[in-house]
Amino acid sequence: MNNKIRNLLLGMVVLIPLNLLAEPSGQALAYTCAGCHGTDGSSKGPSSPSIAAMDPDVFIDAMQAYKLDERNATIMNRIAKGYNDKQIKSMAWFFAKQPLNATAQKHDAELAKLGAQLHDKYCEKCHEDGGKPGDAGTLAGQWMPYMNNTMEDFISGHRNYPRKMQRKVDAAIKAEGDRAIPALLHYYGSQHGFSGQEKDHE
Amino acid sequence: MSDINRRDFIKLTTLAGASLGFPQLALAASPRVVIVGGGVGGCTAAKYLRKLNPNIEVTLLEAKKAYTSCFMSNEILSGDRTLESLTFDYEGLRRRGVKVVNERVSAIEADKKQVVTVGGQPFRYDACVVSPGVDFKWDAIEGYDESVSEVIPHAWFAGPQTVILRKQIESMPEGGKVIIVAPPNPYKCPPGPYERAAQIAMYCKHHKPKAKILILDPKDKFSKQGLFEQGWAKLYGFGTDNSMIEWVGAAGGGTVEELDPSTRTLQAEIEEFQADVINIIPPQKAGKIAFSSDLVDGDWCPVDKLTFESTRHKNIYVLGDASNAAKMPKSAYAANSQAKVAAAAIVARFKGIEPPDPTFVNTCYSILGEEHGISVAAVYSLDKSSNTITPIEGAGGLSPMDASDLQRKREVSYAHSWFKNLIDDMMM
Numbered sequence: 001m002n003n004k005i006r007n008l009l010l011g012m013v014v015l016i017p018l019n020l021l022a023e024p025s026g027q028a029l030a031y032t033c034a035g036c037h038g039t040d041g042s043s044k045g046p047s048s049p050s051i052a053a054m055d056p057d058v059f060i061d062a063m064q065a066y067k068l069d070e071r072n073a074t075i076m077n078r079i080a081k082g083y084n085d086k087q088i089k090s091m092a093w094f095f096a097k098q099p100l101n102a103t104a105q106k107h108d109a110e111l112a113k114l115g116a117q118l119h120d121k122y123c124e125k126c127h128e129d130g131g132k133p134g135d136a137g138t139l140a141g142q143w144m145p146y147m148n149n150t151m152e153d154f155i156s157g158h159r160n161y162p163r164k165m166q167r168k169v170d171a172a173i174k175a176e177g178d179r180a181i182p183a184l185l186h187y188y189g190s191q192h193g194f195s196g197q198e199k200d201h202e
Numbered sequence: 203m204s205d206i207n208r209r210d211f212i213k214l215t216t217l218a219g220a221s222l223g224f225p226q227l228a229l230a231a232s233p234r235v236v237i238v239g240g241g242v243g244g245c246t247a248a249k250y251l252r253k254l255n256p257n258i259e260v261t262l263l264e265a266k267k268a269y270t271s272c273f274m275s276n277e278i279l280s281g282d283r284t285l286e287s288l289t290f291d292y293e294g295l296r297r298r299g300v301k302v303v304n305e306r307v308s309a310i311e312a313d314k315k316q317v318v319t320v321g322g323q324p325f326r327y328d329a330c331v332v333s334p335g336v337d338f339k340w341d342a343i344e345g346y347d348e349s350v351s352e353v354i355p356h357a358w359f360a361g362p363q364t365v366i367l368r369k370q371i372e373s374m375p376e377g378g379k380v381i382i383v384a385p386p387n388p389y390k391c392p393p394g395p396y397e398r399a400a401q402i403a404m405y406c407k408h409h410k411p412k413a414k415i416l417i418l419d420p421k422d423k424f425s426k427q428g429l430f431e432q433g434w435a436k437l438y439g440f441g442t443d444n445s446m447i448e449w450v451g452a453a454g455g456g457t458v459e460e461l462d463p464s465t466r467t468l469q470a471e472i473e474e475f476q477a478d479v480i481n482i483i484p485p486q487k488a489g490k491i492a493f494s495s496d497l498v499d500g501d502w503c504p505v506d507k508l509t510f511e512s513t514r515h516k517n518i519y520v521l522g523d524a525s526n527a528a529k530m531p532k533s534a535y536a537a538n539s540q541a542k543v544a545a546a547a548i549v550a551r552f553k554g555i556e557p558p559d560p561t562f563v564n565t566c567y568s569i570l571g572e573e574h575g576i577s578v579a580a581v582y583s584l585d586k587s588s589n590t591i592t593p594i595e596g597a598g599g600l601s602p603m604d605a606s607d608l609q610r611k612r613e614v615s616y617a618h619s620w621f622k623n624l625i626d627d628m629m630m
Contacts, residue, residue, distance in 0.1 A: 034538075035624045038626060039630075045623045046615070078599050
């Protein structure tokens with residue numbers, strides 16, 4: 001920040017009562033999510049996704065979609081409407097900086113092995129680095145029951161299915177049949193013990 | 203303000219705040235917070251105080267060695283859950299550096315800034331957090347008191363009484379009758395009595411299909427009523443001659459005046475009701491310590507909603523069910539949300555800066571059947587001029603009446619995930 005702006009800000013702060021300027025910080029807003037998404041966004045509940053280390057744009061897109069009732073929701077559409085764009089952005093950056101403490105999940109090692117192959121062939125191009133947090137959303141270490149619900153929504157038409165993703169998923173199903181999606185989920189669910197957060201975005 | 207500037211901005215505002223002469227406290231290097239009550243409010247405050255400032259010495263005073271969650275405890279009545287699955291020790295908080303002392307508090311001495319336990323030991327504090335939950339008004343229903351509640355359980359604190367109620371339902375005759383006496387507003391867990399009816403029906407549907415569950419209610423309407431009646435109708439025949447669940451509100455004579463425990467008979471406003479199992483949830487007020495420490499005005503504790511500091515005694519913060527935090531319900535999620543606001547306010551005070559602007563959320567799930575869950579949610583902000591926590595318009599509200607079966611089913615799994623995360627967030 002240059003000195004001119006700094007002095008201007010300092011002047012404002014002295015002149016204007018603080019409570020007119022203030023509004024809940026990203027941290028304060030994000031703390032209210034923890035009862036469903038876990039402390040700092042690392043969920044302990046299999047149906048609620050972890051949102052720690054989430055790419056900020058993915059977070060913002062999701063919240064805006066819920067706000068506009070564009071995503072199959074039970075409760076998030078009601079909650080997202082409580083926040084303005086600036087608040088959503090500040091929450092997004094708070095979560096982006098949190099390490100993902102993924103809980104170890106029970107998985108079938110054989111299926112996960114097949115899933116790893118399917119991932120490399122069909123998914124890695126967008127969900128880079130084994131599906132670790134990135135601009136196509138977090139898959140690695142994500143809860144399997146949550147991802148299962150999400151895939152159900154894509155396939156049943158309850159969620160906007162990106163055409164490219166649909167082609168790739170269809171191809172994986174064509175190759176491995178009913179085992180394809182469980183294999184992918186077991187692969188992603190088998191991963192934990194990495195953090196993946198945005199270290200510094202300044 | 204862009205995120206890039208925020209850190210500088212905070213530094214600047216802190217500097218400006220100091221120069222404007224915000225109250226600077228003469229504090230030791232490690233300010234001390236003593237927390238009274240190891241429920242959702244107290245535990246969450248303990249965890250988040252340490253998280254926000256590890257230099258704060260936090261002592262949690264709680265008589266019980268382990269916490270038993272009230273939320274989800276209705277599932278004990280359907281048989282879906284054991285008391286053990288709701289019980290958690292305080293080791294998680296100890297690992298975070300919280301000193302947990304299992305002693306009962308006898309007095310909070312605001313003038314001396316200390317809490318005294320039954321053992322006589324004083325705990326000095328710079329800030330005290332009080333989160334005692336609710337207590338019952340035992341004089342409301344003639345013939346019902348604490349000793350009778352061993353036989354006619356309230357089961358409103360998850361514990362031995364929840365198990366007693368479960369056993370009574372299991373051992374009642376085939377076509378047995380259960381009466382739930384609901385409390386007047388305000389009380390802890392507004393949808394609780396109605397979820398309870400559904401959970402009992404869930405068990406009876408499989409094991410005692412001719413059983414009846416009657417709710418006697420001193421109110422004319424209740425939380426999530428439309429969704430409950432819809433769910434009861436779908437699952438338990440509500441509204442038909444053959445309904446397993448029946449609800450009698452105030453207008454229908456649902457206000458109970460007297461209990462005869464020996465015959466299990468209730469005298470209500472218009473008629474008498476007899477049952478095999480009776481569950482009375484008495485009217486409620488703030489926990490005992492709030493009364494003995496002069497923190498109440500009427501039944502509840504008035505607080506400044508910006509910080510949750512008591513308006514009756516400085517340096518004491520009252521959270522959760524005991525506080526008068528309308529329009530937030532007396533729920534676990536609300537207490538969790540309030541505790542973080544109070545923790546941030548206390549940390550700010552120790553730094554000598556203004557408390558941050560608060561923000562609150564409540565979410566609450568009810569499970570009516572194996573695959574039938576419903577919820578209510580709200581996002582709140584503070585209207586400082588009226589000191590009122592206000593739901594943000596256009597947000598929050600109930601599960602839709604026309605939700606699909608899949609959504610109702612998912613809400614059950616979300617409820618269970620919510621339970622796990624809430625427990626984790628308060629004490630792990």
